[in-house]
Amino acid sequence: MLNVANLAAAYGASQVLFDVSLEIGEGEVVTLLGRNGMGKTTTVRTVMGLLAARGGTVTFGGRQVQGMAPERIARMGAGLVPEGRQVFPTLTVHENLFATAANRLKRDEPWTLQRVYDLFPRLGERAGQMAATLSGGEQQMLAVGRALMTNPGLLILDEATEGLAPVIRSEIWQVIERLKSQGQSILLIDKNLGVLKRLADQHYIIEKGRTVWQGTGADLDRDAARVQAYVGL
Known part of the structure; x- marks a missing residue:
């Protein structure tokens, strides 16, 4: 579905991504974790073509899409729920x-x-x-x-529950679980590790623009101290 390999990206002269890699298969829910400012949203923006990649590859639906216009990537089946909602x-x-x-x-x-x-x-x-x-x-x-x-084909949710009241947050999580049960492929950025461990198939952690850890929910528990150091929650 989506394969990101050794992705690099920058805003002008300021490089933000140096070596980000992750993979999402059909029907999988995958998380992108890390502290604020580590490159999670920049990764999403680069995957969606909103920011030009400076290195690495983004393969979506079997086609390399880095360099494509955002609307072309969206038409191929990438749906984005951006940070800050940005409704009309x-x-x-x-x-x-x-x-x-x-x-x-x-x-x-x-x-x-x-x-x-x-x-x-x-x-x-x-x-x-x-x-x-x-x-x-x-x-x-x-x-x-x-x-x-x-x-x-792929739904990307950037900070899906940030700043929401607990009852609304719970409703959003229930919807995401329902989507997963229907086979929807999802990339999730969020801070609620308790829910994410139960919901997601794979987790990736970004630190200073690099993928530094990946694993399952069980791996998160086994490597809790290291994950805590990276995520800081």
């Missing part, structure tokens, strides 16, 4: 979801407005409401729903 504030919930609707991968049971409203009933109740007037949790639900409406 002056569009309604319905318009936000309808704006991204596509089934380019020709799924037999594609995501539709009704399926998203079934997943997030609160969005259905607020379908005619401007996105700017939603709570932070509701905007996060909308950002997830908007990405699902692209019917992605």
Whole structure:
């Protein structure tokens, strides 16, 4: 599904990624862990073509995509829920979801407005409401729903539950578990190790722009002291 090998990237003269590698198979949930400022969001931006790679390769769906425009990568089946949600504030919930609707991968049971409203009933109740007037949790639900409406092969969630009330956070995790049960491939950035250990198949830790550790949830427990040193949670 996705293979990132020896990825390097920079903002101008400031290099942020030096050697990031990770792999996500069909139907897998994989996490990208690390303290703030270590390169997690930069990795996502580079994978999505929003930032040019300076080295290494990004292979998505069997094709190398580094250097491709972001819209081409999205059309290939990469759906992003960005840090900070970034919903369209002056569009309604319905318009936000309808704006991204596509089934380019020709799924037999594609995501539709009704399926998203079934997943997030609160969005259905607020379908005619401007996105700017939603709570932070509701905007996060909308950002997830908007990405699902692209019917992605890979769903990327950058800080999926950051800053949300506990009840909303729990609802988002339940949705991610449901997506996993349906075979959705997911790349997750989050800080809740307790949930991530149970939910994800593989974990990767980034330290100063380099992949420094990888393993399963059981490996996280066995290597707890080292993981704590890297993640700092």
